[in-house]
Amino acid sequence: MNTPVRTARARTSRLRRISGTASVHAVLLGYTLIAVFPVFLVMMNSFKDRRGIFGEPLSLPHAGTFSLEGYATVLSEGSFATYFGNSLIVTVASLFLILFLGAAAAHALAEYRFRFNALLKIYMIVGIMVPIRLGTVAILKLMVDLNLVNTLLALILVYTAQGLPVAVFILTEFMRTLSRDIKDCARIDGLSEYRIFLEVVLPLIRPVLATVAVFSMIPIWNDLWFPLILASSDATKTVTLGVQQFIGQFTVNWGAVLAALSIAILPVLGLYALFSRQLIAGITSGAVKG
Amino acid sequence: MTQTATDSAAPAALRRRRKRAGRLHIVVFLAPAVLIYTIFSVYPLAESLRLSLYDGLEDGSAVWIGLGNYATLLFDPDWARQFWNAFSNNLVLFFVHMVVQNPLGLLLAALLSLAPRFGGAYRTLIFVPTLLSVVIVGFIWELILSPLWGVAETLLGAVGLAGLYQPWLGLESSALVTVSLISVWQYVGIPMMLIYAALIAIPDELIDAARVDGLSGFAIFWKVKLPLILPTLGIVAILTYIGNFTASFDLIYSIQGALGAPNFSTDVMGTLLFRTFFGQQLQLGDVHMGATVASMLFFIILVGVTIYLALVQRRLQRYEM
Amino acid sequence: MSDLTLRNVIKSYGSTKVIHGVDLQVRDGEFVVFVGPSGCGKSTLLRMIAGLESITGGEVAIGGEIVNDISPADRGIAMVFQSYALYPHKDVYGNMAFALRHAGVDKAEIDARVQRAADILGLRDLLHRRPKELSGGQRQRVAIGRAIVRDPKIFLFDEPLSNLDAALRVQMRVEILRLHQRLKTTMIYVTHDQVEAMTLADRIVVLHGGRIAQVGTPLELYHHPDSIFVAGFIGSPKMNFLEAALTGWSQEGAHVQVPSLGEIVVPVSRQGGSERETGARLGIRPEHVQLADPATAAMRGEVLVVERLGGETYLHLDVGAADPFVVKTDGAVSARSGEHVGLAFPPHALHLFSASGAAFPHRERHRTLAEPQGA
Numbered sequence A: 001m002n003t004p005v006r007t008a009r010a011r012t013s014r015l016r017r018i019s020g021t022a023s024v025h026a027v028l029l030g031y032t033l034i035a036v037f038p039v040f041l042v043m044m045n046s047f048k049d050r051r052g053i054f055g056e057p058l059s060l061p062h063a064g065t066f067s068l069e070g071y072a073t074v075l076s077e078g079s080f081a082t083y084f085g086n087s088l089i090v091t092v093a094s095l096f097l098i099l100f101l102g103a104a105a106a107h108a109l110a111e112y113r114f115r116f117n118a119l120l121k122i123y124m125i126v127g128i129m130v131p132i133r134l135g136t137v138a139i140l141k142l143m144v145d146l147n148l149v150n151t152l153l154a155l156i157l158v159y160t161a162q163g164l165p166v167a168v169f170i171l172t173e174f175m176r177t178l179s180r181d182i183k184d185c186a187r188i189d190g191l192s193e194y195r196i197f198l199e200v201v202l203p204l205i206r207p208v209l210a211t212v213a214v215f216s217m218i219p220i221w222n223d224l225w226f227p228l229i230l231a232s233s234d235a236t237k238t239v240t241l242g243v244q245q246f247i248g249q250f251t252v253n254w255g256a257v258l259a260a261l262s263i264a265i266l267p268v269l270g271l272y273a274l275f276s277r278q279l280i281a282g283i284t285s286g287a288v289k290g
Numbered sequence B: 001m002t003q004t005a006t007d008s009a010a011p012a013a014l015r016r017r018r019k020r021a022g023r024l025h026i027v028v029f030l031a032p033a034v035l036i037y038t039i040f041s042v043y044p045l046a047e048s049l050r051l052s053l054y055d056g057l058e059d060g061s062a063v064w065i066g067l068g069n070y071a072t073l074l075f076d077p078d079w080a081r082q083f084w085n086a087f088s089n090n091l092v093l094f095f096v097h098m099v100v101q102n103p104l105g106l107l108l109a110a111l112l113s114l115a116p117r118f119g120g121a122y123r124t125l126i127f128v129p130t131l132l133s134v135v136i137v138g139f140i141w142e143l144i145l146s147p148l149w150g151v152a153e154t155l156l157g158a159v160g161l162a163g164l165y166q167p168w169l170g171l172e173s174s175a176l177v178t179v180s181l182i183s184v185w186q187y188v189g190i191p192m193m194l195i196y197a198a199l200i201a202i203p204d205e206l207i208d209a210a211r212v213d214g215l216s217g218f219a220i221f222w223k224v225k226l227p228l229i230l231p232t233l234g235i236v237a238i239l240t241y242i243g244n245f246t247a248s249f250d251l252i253y254s255i256q257g258a259l260g261a262p263n264f265s266t267d268v269m270g271t272l273l274f275r276t277f278f279g280q281q282l283q284l285g286d287v288h289m290g291a292t293v294a295s296m297l298f299f300i301i302l303v304g305v306t307i308y309l310a311l312v313q314r315r316l317q318r319y320e321m
Numbered sequence C: 001m002s003d004l005t006l007r008n009v010i011k012s013y014g015s016t017k018v019i020h021g022v023d024l025q026v027r028d029g030e031f032v033v034f035v036g037p038s039g040c041g042k043s044t045l046l047r048m049i050a051g052l053e054s055i056t057g058g059e060v061a062i063g064g065e066i067v068n069d070i071s072p073a074d075r076g077i078a079m080v081f082q083s084y085a086l087y088p089h090k091d092v093y094g095n096m097a098f099a100l101r102h103a104g105v106d107k108a109e110i111d112a113r114v115q116r117a118a119d120i121l122g123l124r125d126l127l128h129r130r131p132k133e134l135s136g137g138q139r140q141r142v143a144i145g146r147a148i149v150r151d152p153k154i155f156l157f158d159e160p161l162s163n164l165d166a167a168l169r170v171q172m173r174v175e176i177l178r179l180h181q182r183l184k185t186t187m188i189y190v191t192h193d194q195v196e197a198m199t200l201a202d203r204i205v206v207l208h209g210g211r212i213a214q215v216g217t218p219l220e221l222y223h224h225p226d227s228i229f230v231a232g233f234i235g236s237p238k239m240n241f242l243e244a245a246l247t248g249w250s251q252e253g254a255h256v257q258v259p260s261l262g263e264i265v266v267p268v269s270r271q272g273g274s275e276r277e278t279g280a281r282l283g284i285r286p287e288h289v290q291l292a293d294p295a296t297a298a299m300r301g302e303v304l305v306v307e308r309l310g311g312e313t314y315l316h317l318d319v320g321a322a323d324p325f326v327v328k329t330d331g332a333v334s335a336r337s338g339e340h341v342g343l344a345f346p347p348h349a350l351h352l353f354s355a356s357g358a359a360f361p362h363r364e365r366h367r368t369l370a371e372p373q374g375a
């Protein structure tokens, strides 16, 4: 009887596989370092004194260089608590409107047959291709007329308008895949169309709502353009604008600059740590359909 | 049996009326979204297009001048210089993204789709810069590349290339490319994710079949996977194009200011629009010229989207998977 | 419990008409099955009865009341869907109680009804599970339970078993039958599986292209199909058809000339068939054909394929016609492909159809159908 042997052919192919795996990791690891190192560098140096920042920028803070001076300056000079509050209000309120109104519109478009249904869907979706910023000139005029300049409401309305097209697009696509039976069943159970939406459809689309939420959120939280133009007063500044202007004033105080940056980065990273799975799932599923 | 759930006490006529009240709910569901979108997105855009056809007078009223503002923008030496400079800078920006960001995104996605160990961790970390505000990214790189801090020089020194160091952001010759690369660093996560999603959506059976047919890993990528993800690459290209003309403002405004320093070498359509609309040191802001620049941007984007839809999308046939 | 009447019911989507005027009378407590090929309008008709589709023309009446404009919830119907349509965010109890809670039925009453339904369906131990923690059969039971608790006048089922595997389907079929015996409620059941139709129905409604092709008890449809379509649709394996020429009529019935068979007499009456008509088709069910000695048999064929199912065997024969001729025989038959076999048919098992597809009625009703039932 023949015992199987490991032939030379098998050995080289195994070697090739191992070296292939190694180079895959080398590339990925290399790029991962490039992606996170700058962020890490800024955060690390924000915990040093001036000497530490300039003397040994690449080493971790230690007893000789550790300092919270930068943070002290930021907290005493800037009103970051207000900025955070503003960013939070604007982001949460816009998200709520985008998701709730977007879901309602998507439900109507996906569920009912009526005249101009297809046309209306296209109308709602072209906004994906046409950036809302191009209307800035008229948006500012409109906000002046409505007396909304330097209010958070101005930002909320604009961001809602900006976020609706993508939300309507993704949600309609998803709602088309919902079983018709379950809505019919609710109808037989005697629910009104409103309650079908609230009690049957919304719970069913919760996972997609979450992903639409996480990735409508990023551009809102990070936007510089509209806060600068519509709400640059001290009381309505968002974090992004606040940091931008704070750094503009404190360019020579590197400790404060680094601390301000870190303060702006941290909450984003924290949220990302919590929701990265959902975010990535969202981008992934959206892309498969799109 | 007691009264059944469905035997409602309402007389038939009443029930009939309830049913007839009928289709109001469709309006209720649609109206809020359609109104907000129309008032704050569609109307302003239309209004901008309209404003671009007028000129402002001293007394605050406006007069219709047809395409006069466009003529000014394109042919008045002062305006034309700025416009073409910003436009060509945008093209450079777009070009850098197309040749660096998207191929890099494709490479990373292809490697990730092999499901290496820690793939999830790599993916999550590489996406981190994409989440950060452009403002923050801009400052981070300004600090790192700053000759004052010297971090970039030290790092280059570590690989024996200290001599190559230049204050890239400050030099007219290199500022635009440097800004572009910073933007690539920030946004490479998006093409990576989109392409990765498309790659993992390819059914395993298809890959297995190709393997059984004797294709090597590399050949499978070129001959099977790439054709299947072409529609996604098309989407990535058009997203890059749109983002390039509008989103580039934030980064350049935070690093180089509204003037596109040094000496307008990084001026793009976004900063030009901002300056035109709000004015700069000596020049007053001009609503009508601002609207004209915005409208030009709109047409430029429209041309891109049209080309994409007409040409690319029709050619890049989708395969049912 | 209630009867159901459809009067000239029509459905159009825009300019396409999918239901072309259906008339039907369903008696109180009757189990009626709609069958037909895919796309013939079974679901559409059922959904119009439920009130989920608007009615383009005609009337639907439940228990004597015209319900065209009454909302589904107020029609006194309950419906079981193919996809079960359970609310994924509610447990079994919550799913069954949902409609009652919504209708404001009091708690104790809800509980009693849910418990009773759970008993009937053997769901007692599963009341606090979510749908995703149930098997297909269990989900289907919950869907049925949800219908039961509403105590409807009419149950509507749209292909409720087609997502289940074959064994479970047989089991659930029996359960539904027992449920009907127990509740004695009117049930309308849609399926494209003719075995389900035959075993469940008091009466079957065969739909074809948005029209009723025939209504009758399962055995009526089996023995006396009105048309070649119904003949081909009911029964498995399908009825065999042979091209034939009508040569004349006599006291015994129609004289037909069939290639490969010669002249035979089929005991049917003329009724409506035109004088000059000559083209016709002869039908015979595979189970009514007997094997005979090839030397003396009326018809012979060459065996193409032998399908052995164990208890029975299907022979596919070449008899010189366009399609293979199928014979259902004993499991022990020794035929092999290539062999020649002889065939014989009892005359009363033959069916004759005119060129337009209408059946010439048999002179005598089948002996299992003692008293005639009209629809």
Ligand SMILES: Nc1ncnc2c1ncn2[C@@H]1O[C@H](COP(=O)(O)OP(=O)(O)OP(=O)(O)O)[C@@H](O)[C@H]1O
Pocket: C013, C016, C018, C036, C037, C038, C039, C040, C041, C042, C043, C044, C045, C192
């Ligand atoms: N919304 C619609 N618009 C246009 N035509 C439709 C629509 N819904 C159904 N139809 C058509 O109506 C016909 C009947 O459909 P129906 O769903 O009732 O068929 P069915 O008999 O239930 O078939 P199946 O066995 O496949 O479920 C089909 O030809 C279908 O194409």
Ligand SMILES: [Mg+2]
Pocket: C042, C043, C044
């Ligand atoms: Mg159907």
